[in-house]
Amino acid sequence: MSDAIADTLAGQADAVRARLEALIRLPSVSTDPAYEPGMQATRAYLLDWFREMGLEDVQQLDGGGHPALYGSWSGAPGKPTLLIYGHYDVQPPDPLDEWISPPFEPTEREGCLFGRGASDDKGSSVIAIAAVAAYLQQSGSCPVNVKLFLEGEEEVGSPSLPTIVAKYGVLLRADAMLSADGGRASPTIPTINVGARGNTGFEVTLTTAAKDLHSGKYGGAVRNALHEMARLVASLHDVAGRIAVAGYLDEVVPPDSQARRDTAVFPVDEEAFCAEVGAAPLGEPGYTLRERLTLRPAIDVNGMWGGYTGVGAKTVIPREARAKLTMRLVAGQDPERARQLVQAHLRAQCPPGVRLEFRTQGGGSPASSLPLEHPLVRAGSAVLERLLGQRPIPVRLAATVPITALFKRLLGIETLMFAFGLPDEDVHAPNEFFRLSSIPLGLRAWVMLLDELGRVDPAAFHVKDVAQ
Amino acid sequence: MSDAIADTLAGQADAVRARLEALIRLPSVSTDPAYEPGMQATRAYLLDWFREMGLEDVQQLDGGGHPALYGSWSGAPGKPTLLIYGHYDVQPPDPLDEWISPPFEPTEREGCLFGRGASDDKGSSVIAIAAVAAYLQQSGSCPVNVKLFLEGEEEVGSPSLPTIVAKYGVLLRADAMLSADGGRASPTIPTINVGARGNTGFEVTLTTAAKDLHSGKYGGAVRNALHEMARLVASLHDVAGRIAVAGYLDEVVPPDSQARRDTAVFPVDEEAFCAEVGAAPLGEPGYTLRERLTLRPAIDVNGMWGGYTGVGAKTVIPREARAKLTMRLVAGQDPERARQLVQAHLRAQCPPGVRLEFRTQGGGSPASSLPLEHPLVRAGSAVLERLLGQRPIPVRLAATVPITALFKRLLGIETLMFAFGLPDEDVHAPNEFFRLSSIPLGLRAWVMLLDELGRVDPAAFHVKDVAQ
Incomplete structure (x- = not known):
């Protein structure tokens, strides 16, 4: 039939x-x-x-x-x-x-x-x-x-x-x-x-001043929202590509041997996988590419912006920078807790006088x-x-x-x-x-x-x- | 008359x-x-x-x-x-x-x-x-x-x-x-x-892949242009606010005692100067605010952007990030040489597989x-x-x-x-x-x-x- x-x-x-x-x-x-x-x-x-x-x-x-x-x-x-x-x-x-x-x-x-x-x-x-x-x-x-x-x-x-x-x-x-x-x-x-994998995410707004400032009046004297945002985003991973958010990996259940065996059965040409999209490989040491993609968590900034982005130059010290972040979650991670850990990390990295505001859209999924x-x-x-x-x-x-x-x-x-x-x-x-x-x-x-x-x-x- | x-x-x-x-x-x-x-x-x-x-x-x-x-x-x-x-x-x-x-x-x-x-x-x-x-x-x-x-x-x-x-x-x-x-x-x-002060500047385009990628397919395996840009921008200054570009400060003629005396005559309430615009102070240690503003160089990122910046969320790993930088120059600095030093610094910080392109608009002034x-x-x-x-x-x-x-x-x-x-x-x-x-x-x-x-x-x- x-x-x-x-x-x-x-x-x-x-x-x-x-x-x-x-x-x-x-x-x-x-x-x-x-x-x-x-x-x-x-x-x-x-x-x-x-x-x-x-x-x-x-x-x-x-x-x-x-x-x-x-x-x-x-x-x-x-x-x-x-x-x-x-x-x-x-x-x-x-x-x-x-x-x-x-x-x-x-x-x-x-x-x-x-x-x-x-x-x-x-x-x-x-x-x-x-x-x-x-x-x-x-x-x-x-x-x-x-x-x-x-x-x-x-x-x-x-x-x-x-x-x-x-x-x-x-x-x-x-x-x-x-x-x-x-x-x-x-x-x-x-x-x-x-x-x-699960996921969750949020948007962060960083503010350093009440208004945009002229670099010809303030350059060298005040914090620049883009410099601060860059420092925060750079702090999310170490140079090797491992997530560097305090306590984040502690919550992740390491993959068991059966899951790693199953993963290994599926053949992946790591070089070709990246070359196909012209991408530069980077990821957590100690795991194969396919393990990193399916059994390990990831944090990605999906958008980041601030200051003057139009044609030509503008010598402004921006007061505000924004970033959109999403996280891919694996076993052991609760979406809300994962967000909280990343936000706490960002707050901890944030110097005095710099304000952070978080906005979550949807709670995410484990x-x-x-x-x-x-x-x-x-x-x-x-x-x-x-x-x-x-x-x-x-x-x-x-x-x-x-x-x-x-x-x-x-x-x-x-x-x-x-x-x-x-x-x-x-x-x-x-x-x-x-x-x-x-x-x-x-x-x-x-x-x-x-x-x-x-x-x-x-x-x-x-x-x-x-x-x- | x-x-x-x-x-x-x-x-x-x-x-x-x-x-x-x-x-x-x-x-x-x-x-x-x-x-x-x-x-x-x-x-x-x-x-x-x-x-x-x-x-x-x-x-x-x-x-x-x-x-x-x-x-x-x-x-x-x-x-x-x-x-x-x-x-x-x-x-x-x-x-x-x-x-x-x-x-x-x-x-x-x-x-x-x-x-x-x-x-x-x-x-x-x-x-x-x-x-x-x-x-x-x-x-x-x-x-x-x-x-x-x-x-x-x-x-x-x-x-x-x-x-x-x-x-x-x-x-x-x-x-x-x-x-x-x-x-x-x-x-x-x-x-x-x-x-x-003099000035000069340039725009930098950073590329990590041939196309934007889905974080649900590549998250944890490839470089993200925004993470890379953040790392580069963060490397321009140390935590104290001192310019960290290799060799940059070596070219700067330190202000002589007459210039520092003149500068000191003009009274500045550093706290009020920042508070007036709600700014968080930051600057090169060892200099007063007014010295930092007039006798010392500054580097500012005026705009930075990449990825999805619209309404809502988009789980993309962006292939490209851009930033506009300008520099305030003091005695001893040649605009072209200053640009070259910053660009060489960014190249030196840039990992393999990540491409940088610089564009200069106007040569700047000493x-x-x-x-x-x-x-x-x-x-x-x-x-x-x-x-x-x-x-x-x-x-x-x-x-x-x-x-x-x-x-x-x-x-x-x-x-x-x-x-x-x-x-x-x-x-x-x-x-x-x-x-x-x-x-x-x-x-x-x-x-x-x-x-x-x-x-x-x-x-x-x-x-x-x-x-x-």
């Missing part, structure tokens, strides 16, 4: 691609209020699709920010109920002048579809929706009960998601979750995701981890092995899928990330793309996965928490 | 103020091409005034950038010829949202006229022009021959000034120069300027110094003593007047800075203002100074170079 569905659906890859292109054209940048019309148009498009494919209870779930989108099918009593997660928001497109084709105009080049959100996460979300739609359209039913849930604030740290999940807890009740966010680790080696014996991992592994001829390697994401920790905490369910983006697809950067070949592969895998999960006893998903 | 002129002119302070207001309304920001219409309108206004007051040879002097303005009166053969310098360009008004009244709308509050350029340098330039105009209007002649010269690129480091002075050397020939740029050191203590026995200083001191009842204290400027060094080098003449701005007038910052009381005082002083200089033998201005 699922094979027939999958075969038919694979033949419809063009229609699915058209859906993806339509969605890329709608600029759904959640972080910038200027894109509100694009957010609205994207929601309207997806809700129409949900209704058209026959979902019930189609609605927006409002949590005070950008609403989530919801639709369900519950025609398989006794079968597991799967919540299917994706997100319809995307990162800002800037710097705009580095895009080869316009960010919101889907453009094919060399078997890839370019456009903001193509890989993160419109490509994989469309695949998941299309798999459910194919079941309903071709057989009138689905092997499992499904609840589609598309978030609109993933790219800004999901600030309203806790409210939405708490408010609509009954509607969202499920046995497990499948996430169309995350992505594959390699285009050639089959992998299955069993964890992700790291997540899924036991290898969980039925989600077993089903996902079985599907990928059948499709790709090789047992997938358990891997962890360097990125964050905040929903995993959140849904576990609020709804008590585990999440399998089952997505088809790839690491080189420039998500969060100019010229983001999605491989067109991932569409038929992803469609087939999702159809098989739903079929496989339909054979699992719903109770089996609710194992005791054995996660690391 | 000069007393009668001065009395009449003092009664015309309102008309002079109207001139100043008209000029503030014309936004002459030289650094930003968007203000070109404001630059043109300012030039048109001033050239009209020059013609109206009876100057000859009224013209624009073109050096490839914003032209300078020129007009002369040569009806006093045998008397000294004085070049009178001012500048018609102003600093950019940003940050715009910190202005209480609009920057280009002159607004009176508490005896002060607010507006960009009010103090730097439209106020003092208008005073100098009006003094000459008053002589010509009321007596049909002037005690000295005058050549008015208003520059349009002072705020961007005078890039075309060397070309203009070289090209129009014959037109500009004079016995000495009076500069309406600079300003008084105190509203209550009479001072006479005998020197100024520090300048005027001997106390020079007739310009004697005349200026005599006028101020007569007007204010106290012998003025010789002081040096913390700021830079690039023209002083340039005119000495190219035309062999010394410059007396004779301007009426005050240190608290927020030049280069929001809410710049000029004290209205400085207008009648300045007018009277300029009229008396021209009279005083008319009694000097022209040859006496061309003393051998005895400057420090």
